[in-house]
Amino acid sequence: MKIIPVILSGGAGTRLWPVSRKAYPKPFMKLADGKTLAELTFDRALDISTTGEVITVTSRDYYFICRDIYKTNPKAVMDKQIFMLEPMGRNTAPAIALAALQLRAQYGDEALMVVMPSDHLIRDFDSFKKAVHTAAEMAAQDYLTTFGIHPTQPETGYGYIKAGAELGTGVRSIEEFVEKPDLETAKAYLKSGEYSWNSGMFCFKASTLLETMHSVCPDVMSAAQACYDATLTHHVPIEMDQNRFAEMPDISIDYAVMERAPKRAVVDSRFDWNDIGSWNSMATLAESDVNGNRVEGKAIAIESNNCYIRSGDRLVAMVGVDDLMVVDTKDAVLVAHKERSQGVKDVVQFLKSKDHEAAIYHQTVHRPWGSYSILEDADDCKVKRLVVKPGQVLSLQLHHRRSEHWTVVDGTAKVRVGDDEFLLNANESVHIPVETLHRLENPTDTDIALIEVQCGDYFGEDDIERFEDIYGRTDDSKQAS
Structure with a gap:
């Protein structure tokens, strides 16, 4: 029995602002022990994968962050990891359907997928693996299976699952899904013993899911198939076709499939679980x-x-x-x-309404090539500290409304200004006039650090015109550096 975990890595995590922000959301924030939720989820996924492979569905922006986090896991064989990149958010049903199409294409109809969000905390690996084993047994019988968390309190922040007939030890049919209740209803659910928290984790055969989607939500399935067929799936990473993906319905797997499926089961899951929702x-x-x-x-x-x-x-x-x-x-x-x-989350909405950068970015912003920290942001200048990772290259670009001055503080940088290309060592600097092509590269095997001083009348990140970019960002000039 092949089990391939599918990690859904995205979301803004607005209720955990100011640590979680759109450009660096909840899965990547550090816990008290210094680990991130994405790191812990990937480790848990490797633990249940029968092939050492994990499919991660994420965005282009988060891909580089996920990849770098995964590389730190000694159990990971990076060549085996599959990344499927969404060009925009379309909820969980499209993401899971596309992952199922990829999994079926690679492993056939009998392969199982265990879907898990990247922002849940589970520390009891042994109990989690037991629950996965139970879920896999049901999935092998063509049940769409979910993990119902045994409730410990009358929680109003979660959806609930009402269990039906017993199907085996620790697993029952699903009678209904119910929305987040008020406190009195949550107390009644807890007292009845028939309800569990809806964890948002699933286990099913890829083929069973796709066949069920053909039946209960054909619009989602046909859009997913069209998107998958238009995607170059042999590329690494797999970038979903933007036009076809944009046509997919924005709907969750619960609404699209689980609430309508004829054959579904819930595993009574006793492992510790926290979705860190607030x-x-x-x-x-x-x-x-x-x-x-x-x-x-x-x-x-x-x-x-x-x-x-x-x-x-x-x-x-x-x-x-x-x-x-x-x-x-x-x-x-x-x-x-x-x-x-x-x-x-209302704070974040207010900041967005005012176009305030704090709704999206931290003072330190992570990029595919490294990171930058804003040291000063005034009306007449902006100062950043850039850290560029070994072998990485910023895009070939120019600015229409600002000049820049780079000073290397650590390491050796390779710089292009106009048609000139040269090395810049520590304590050396270069001026980049307005409307001048320029690029920064780290040709060494250690990090390099620079101070960037911007002067002009506008310092927004949308004043970037890209001409070449190894990270595929030439079509989106509103991303930073």
Whole structure:
């Protein structure tokens, strides 16, 4: 029995702002132990893969981040990892359907796929593997199987699954899916013992899923097939055809398939599970002091109770307050009452309405070639520190409204300005006038660092015209450097 995990890696994670932002969302934020959810999910996926292969469905922007995270896993054979890149978000049904088409093409009708989001935290690998084994047995019998998390409290932030007839030890048919309930309904669900939390994880044969989609959601299936047929699937990574993908319905796998499928099952899953859906969820991962305060980073709480503090480089001090959440990053601070943790997404919506960069970017922005940190952002200049990874190359580009001045602070850079190409060593600099073609490359086997000073009347990232780019970004000039 071949089992190939499918990781869905994307989403904005707006309820975990300011740490999770669109350009660097929840799967990539570090937990207290220094690991990321994406790192832990990939490790868990490798643990259940029977071939050492994992399919990751993500975007072009996140592909480079995922790839670099995966490379750090000693169990990973990177040549075996399959990345399928979405040109835009279209919810989970299109993503899973395309992964199923790829899996069936590679492994045939009997191969099983275990679908898991990249932003869930599960530490009990042994119990998780047992649940996967049970789910695989049902999937082999052509059931569309999901993992129902045994509820421990009347949670209003999750959807629920009502179990039906028993199909085997620890697995039952699905009677119905229900939406997020109010508190009294959630209490009734918990008391009845018939409901579990909908985890958003699944196990099925790729062929069974596709046959079911032909029957219950033919519009999604036909659009997925057309997109897959138009895609160059032998390329690495696999980039889904943009025009066909844009025509796919924006719908979840629950609505499109699971609620309509005739043969479906739920595994009673007893492993620990946390979808880290809010700062309250994140707080449960930190140890509590005698006053109920949970602290990550540099912080002190005096005469304060039941607070959560996550700090970065700065010391955060709280005096005489209760039930607050304080999350401090280099360029933004969140202060909220614990009972309003779900409302953090409203902050992001407000920032978006004002076109504020803090809705999308951190002070440090990760790019395929490395990263840059904004040191100053004034009306008359912008200053960045760039770190370029070994062998990486920024796009050949020019700017219409700003000049740039590069100074190497560490390493040796290869620079093109106009038609001239030369090496720039530490403590050496170069000026790049407006409307001048330029490119930066790291020809060495260690990171290089530069300071970039921009001067002009506009410093937006959309003032970039690309001519050549090894990362395929010449069609999207609004991405940074």
